[in-house]
Amino acid sequence: MQLNRLSLITILALSTHASLHAENYVTVDFLQYNENDNRVAVSAPSVSAAYDIGTDFSVRADFVNDAITGATPVWQSDALTDGGSGASGRVVNNTGDYVYKNQSFNDVRNAWSIGATRRFENRDELNVGINYSRESDYDSKSISLDYMHYTDASHNRSINFGISGAFDEILVKSIANGGKYRDDDDDKSYYKDDDYDSESGASQKETSNTINLQLGVNQILNETSSLKVDAFAVLSAGYLTNPHQRVVRNYNSAFQSLGDESRPDKRTAYGVALKHIVLLGDSVSLNSNYRYYTDDWQINSHTLEENAYYEASKNLTLGAGVRYYTQTAASFYNASKEHFTDEIYASSDQRLSQFNALTYKGSVDYKISDNLSYNLGAEFYEQSTGLKATMITTGAKYHF
Amino acid sequence: MKTLICLSLCCSLFSGCSFKNVKPWEKESLAKPIMQFGGIHGAVSKYESHVYFSKEAARGGAGVGGGGCGCN
Numbered sequence A: 001m002q003l004n005r006l007s008l009i010t011i012l013a014l015s016t017h018a019s020l021h022a023e024n025y026v027t028v029d030f031l032q033y034n035e036n037d038n039r040v041a042v043s044a045p046s047v048s049a050a051y052d053i054g055t056d057f058s059v060r061a062d063f064v065n066d067a068i069t070g071a072t073p074v075w076q077s078d079a080l081t082d083g084g085s086g087a088s089g090r091v092v093n094n095t096g097d098y099v100y101k102n103q104s105f106n107d108v109r110n111a112w113s114i115g116a117t118r119r120f121e122n123r124d125e126l127n128v129g130i131n132y133s134r135e136s137d138y139d140s141k142s143i144s145l146d147y148m149h150y151t152d153a154s155h156n157r158s159i160n161f162g163i164s165g166a167f168d169e170i171l172v173k174s175i176a177n178g179g180k181y182r183d184d185d186d187d188k189s190y191y192k193d194d195d196y197d198s199e200s201g202a203s204q205k206e207t208s209n210t211i212n213l214q215l216g217v218n219q220i221l222n223e224t225s226s227l228k229v230d231a232f233a234v235l236s237a238g239y240l241t242n243p244h245q246r247v248v249r250n251y252n253s254a255f256q257s258l259g260d261e262s263r264p265d266k267r268t269a270y271g272v273a274l275k276h277i278v279l280l281g282d283s284v285s286l287n288s289n290y291r292y293y294t295d296d297w298q299i300n301s302h303t304l305e306e307n308a309y310y311e312a313s314k315n316l317t318l319g320a321g322v323r324y325y326t327q328t329a330a331s332f333y334n335a336s337k338e339h340f341t342d343e344i345y346a347s348s349d350q351r352l353s354q355f356n357a358l359t360y361k362g363s364v365d366y367k368i369s370d371n372l373s374y375n376l377g378a379e380f381y382e383q384s385t386g387l388k389a390t391m392i393t394t395g396a397k398y399h400f
Numbered sequence B: 001m002k003t004l005i006c007l008s009l010c011c012s013l014f015s016g017c018s019f020k021n022v023k024p025w026e027k028e029s030l031a032k033p034i035m036q037f038g039g040i041h042g043a044v045s046k047y048e049s050h051v052y053f054s055k056e057a058a059r060g061g062a063g064v065g066g067g068g069c070g071c072n
Helices: A002-015 B002-015 B042-055
Strands: A025-035 A041-053 A057-077 A091-093 A098-119 A125-135 A138-150 A157-173 A203-222 A225-238 A246-249 A257-260 A266-280 A284-295 A300-311 A316-327 A355-367 A372-383 A388-399
Touching: A025 B042, A041 B042, A057 A246, A057 A257, A138 A203, A372 B042, A388 B042
Parallel strands: none
Antiparallel strands: A025 A041, A025 A388, A041 A057, A057 A098, A098 A125, A125 A138, A138 A157, A157 A203, A203 A225, A225 A266, A246 A257, A266 A284, A284 A300, A300 A316, A316 A355, A355 A372, A372 A388
């Protein structure tokens, strides 16, 4: 009995307040995401696994496959063709005007990540991770490192420092080439194997780098609540333009044109994130989150989120949550086709506009046995831009 | 300036409060799965983060792990 109590104390001392709950598991999950107006639909199966090697090491791995279909709104000529794609279509009607309408696309994204955790004698933790993500026109490689240090013997307070670097390659499909990549080796694969005609700008490979820094404090307030405060910075440089977005320039002149959007090649963002969690009674937890974000593109944002979990029984946990998000517009954003003339930076991408968003969500987690649990979740997302989306998630977790 | 104000608020929040020295044997409630900051489903949190990353301009604050993508 005494041994059991000591074991419990040891487990609690090691597990609570740590950034990572050590356990061996395999999870299989699936996301189905659908937007209104036949916009983007994503089916994304994923698998994750973690394994402890003794008490001081853990390793983990994740894989996700995103199959993306649908359309996204961009400025386009309103010319109608006879069904041929791109330049091969015969124009049957062209008023010479521009319309902001959905442009079809589909893509597949595969992303891998692996990571390892080293725990030291005082239970400080060092985490390292490597991520790789690939799409037909976008590659991203990143490495991350974070360290958690306990500042007191009771492990009630810890400080965290994390840094990551992401190195991205983007294949730009310039409108100057009729929106087509140049497939030099004619293998129907427009990436990696081809040369890019950077002189003409017909198609080219661009790069961008992002450094993410985070410094935080995690404080246990009492037996039933904790507080976490993080300051973060995200520093991006390189090609930050969205290669799929267009702007109309000089609309009210004889020189009107439809061209690629253009964003600054640097972006510096800062913010603060606060998280508080409290247990109400024996079986309800309330998780409150707030994030403030600001960057030098003049985008300021506030995010408020409240999640509650209820342990209805030993096997059943119910969840519900609401999230509110608001952002101001980027300094170079304008939705109108009549606004831009010769500005260096110009974008009509709705994601850089001023808008608010609300998310409502619910979840059910059912423990089938001591080792196996199943979860089902549904979320509804709505922006003031008119975008609406549903997100259905389901998954199973096996502990061993 | 706003960032400085937020950081100052955070500092004063910590400096103005006294916290109970919770002993290891008093942490049973804190060890519950429903008491984790990231929620009880890690995969769902990752899916959510990815959706928000692709539909909103703000980012950061949820740790330094994870890779980029062309969705934004």
